Amino acid sequence: MKPLIKVKALTRIYDTSQNVIAGIKDVSFEVREGELVGIIGRSGCGKTTLLRCIAGFEKSDSGEIFLDGKRVSGPGPDRFMVFQGLDQLFPWLTVKGNLIFAMKTVNKDMTPKELRERAEYFLELVGLSAWADRYPYQLSGGMKQRAFLARALSVSPRVLLMDEPFGSLDAFGRKAMQDLLLKLWEKTGITILFVTHDIDECIKLSDKILVFARGTLKYSIYNPLPRPRMVEDAAYREFLAKLSRMVEEEKDIAEGPAREPSINLKWADVILQ
Amino acid sequence: MKKLVSKTALIFSLAVLWEAVRVLGGYSELLFPSLRSIVLSLWAERAQLFANALFSLKLIGLGLFTAVVLAMMLALLCMSTKIFPGVITDIMAIMHPLPGIAILPVAILWFGIGIESILFVIIFSALWPLLNHFYTGFRSIPKNQLEVGRNLGLSGVKLALSVMLPASFPHILGGLRTGWARAWQASVAAELVFGAAGGQGGLGWYLYKKRFLMETPGVFAGMLLIIAIGLVVEYLIFTTLENLTVRKWKAVID
Ligand SMILES: Nc1ncnc2c1ncn2[C@@H]1O[C@H](COP(=O)(O)OP(=O)(O)OP(=O)(O)O)[C@@H](O)[C@H]1O
Numbered sequence: 001m002k003p004l005i006k007v008k009a010l011t012r013i014y015d016t017s018q019n020v021i022a023g024i025k026d027v028s029f030e031v032r033e034g035e036l037v038g039i040i041g042r043s044g045c046g047k048t049t050l051l052r053c054i055a056g057f058e059k060s061d062s063g064e065i066f067l068d069g070k071r072v073s074g075p076g077p078d079r080f081m082v083f084q085g086l087d088q089l090f091p092w093l094t095v096k097g098n099l100i101f102a103m104k105t106v107n108k109d110m111t112p113k114e115l116r117e118r119a120e121y122f123l124e125l126v127g128l129s130a131w132a133d134r135y136p137y138q139l140s141g142g143m144k145q146r147a148f149l150a151r152a153l154s155v156s157p158r159v160l161l162m163d164e165p166f167g168s169l170d171a172f173g174r175k176a177m178q179d180l181l182l183k184l185w186e187k188t189g190i191t192i193l194f195v196t197h198d199i200d201e202c203i204k205l206s207d208k209i210l211v212f213a214r215g216t217l218k219y220s221i222y223n224p225l226p227r228p229r230m231v232e233d234a235a236y237r238e239f240l241a242k243l244s245r246m247v248e249e250e251k252d253i254a255e256g257p258a259r260e261p262s263i264n265l266k267w268a269d270v271i272l273q
Numbered sequence: 274m275k276k277l278v279s280k281t282a283l284i285f286s287l288a289v290l291w292e293a294v295r296v297l298g299g300y301s302e303l304l305f306p307s308l309r310s311i312v313l314s315l316w317a318e319r320a321q322l323f324a325n326a327l328f329s330l331k332l333i334g335l336g337l338f339t340a341v342v343l344a345m346m347l348a349l350l351c352m353s354t355k356i357f358p359g360v361i362t363d364i365m366a367i368m369h370p371l372p373g374i375a376i377l378p379v380a381i382l383w384f385g386i387g388i389e390s391i392l393f394v395i396i397f398s399a400l401w402p403l404l405n406h407f408y409t410g411f412r413s414i415p416k417n418q419l420e421v422g423r424n425l426g427l428s429g430v431k432l433a434l435s436v437m438l439p440a441s442f443p444h445i446l447g448g449l450r451t452g453w454a455r456a457w458q459a460s461v462a463a464e465l466v467f468g469a470a471g472g473q474g475g476l477g478w479y480l481y482k483k484r485f486l487m488e489t490p491g492v493f494a495g496m497l498l499i500i501a502i503g504l505v506v507e508y509l510i511f512t513t514l515e516n517l518t519v520r521k522w523k524a525v526i527d
């Protein structure tokens with residue numbers, strides 16, 4: 001099967017005055033249509049940078065990104081991003097108004113009736129029907145995140161890019177949003193790339209996991225666990241331990257002398273590249 | 274309703290204070306006219322005052338509109354280029370403290386004695402505070418909202434109109450308020466300094482004539498009208514606009 005997203009030798013280095021190299025370096029991977037990809041790594045390892053490059057907000061220094069065989073050169077609604085932060089709705093529009101604005105901007109042919117009905121459909125999907133006519137300031141953090149999701153899906157992007165989407169929620173809200181995301185993913189079949197620093201979240205949600213460390217892609221692995229994934233399962237805990245070690249490994253390198261990765265990779269069902 | 278009562282009470286006490294000072298101080302009518310004669314003069318000259326006020330408002334409207342358009346274009350240029358912001362901020366630092374009336378002599382040199390000169394002073398007075406507010410407003414737009422706009426495929430003028438304008442509306446409204454006040458002040462000041470060209474003039478010209486003729490109640494009547502127009506614009510236009518927008522969106526603190 002042809003990959004939907006192809007990232008080839010992508011490099012984006014930021015000029016930092018302190019002589020520290022920051023950004024991402026020589027990152028390559030592929031994502032198939034409909035995959036739910038989790039991107040994980042320690043803070044500052046370049047997860048946001050990668051997502052912003054794919055979204056087209058950052059220019060790469062070298063390397064290329066392809067969506068469906070076409071080279072990505074700037075932002076566009078075929079790759080819709082949900083950012084970090086709760087200020088993504090336009091405060092001058094109601095929740096429904098925000099969805100309608102987005103759809104109207106992307107698709108000029110829709111009639112007002114179609115726009116309204118479609119907005120209502122997506123708000124219903126995320127459980128925000130009752131809040132459709134409220135203004136963003138009247139929504140809680142969790143509701144806002146539902147609204148971001150509804151808006152993102154309403155413009156029918158090929159790929160949904162999510163940067164630590166549930167980072168600001170408490171454990172209950174987080175669980176609810178994870179379930180919601182899975183439900184929507186199963187329903188729409190959309191391709192999702194999401195960044196997280198929560199290993200449990202990454203395991204629960206993703207088909208494929210990209211582990212980043214200091215700007216490079218360290219591991220690209222498939223999640224061997226069948227859905228639904230239960231913390232109680234022995235296989236889950238085993239995978240969790242291994243993924244944790246892969247993510248934590250970088251810490252040892254950062255703190256001690258450089259050495260070869262000591263992890264045994266044989267356990268994973270499939271190892272890419 | 275409560276507001277209306279408190280505002281009426283305020284105006285009433287000011288009137289009482291005025292009369293008290295006048296009577297107790299024993300000032301002459303020429304220096305400190307009674308409210309009665311001010312109101313009488315206001316009524317007697319209503320047609321003239323109306324014509325002058327209309328003239329002022331038209332001039333200010335035109336000047337303010339031009340200044341808003343210019344300021345908006347400059348602010349957008351600042352947002353979309355790299356060197357422009359530095360240049361504009363420097364120019365703004367030079368021009369902003371300069372009272373608009375101070376460039377009247379230059380305006381007269383360039384445009385002669387006439388409406389053009391007054392218009393120039395009005396535009397100059399309103400432009401810098403407007404630009405300052407607009408540019409500050411654009412820079413304070415949350416990055417996420419701009420990027421959502423770009424993500425939807427918006428850029429350039431479309432992005433400016435449909436995202437940047439509403440997103441910075443609290444600042445834009447503040448700019449309009451200041452710009453309006455500056456334009457009003459400039460128009461009155463300019464006419465007070467050199468009168469009017471031809472028979473036409475605004476409220477500044479009215480004040481100028483009344484002072485020249487030593488008709489003190491008329492001077493105060495003109496001032497009263499200037500204040501009244503300012504209040505009407507503030508409460509009818511700006512407050513309404515505010516209630517319909519930034520207050521509704523809770524973009525400002527009540
Ligand atoms: N605009 C920028 N200018 C300079 N350096 C930047 C810029 N954006 C990111 N960086 C640097 O690039 C590196 C990667 O940043 P990035 O935001 O991609 O990390 P991250 O993995 O998303 O971290 P976190 O988990 O904390 O969000 C960091 O060292 C950061 O300081």
Ligand SMILES: [Mg+2]
Pocket residue numbers: 047048049084163
């Ligand atoms: Mg990040």
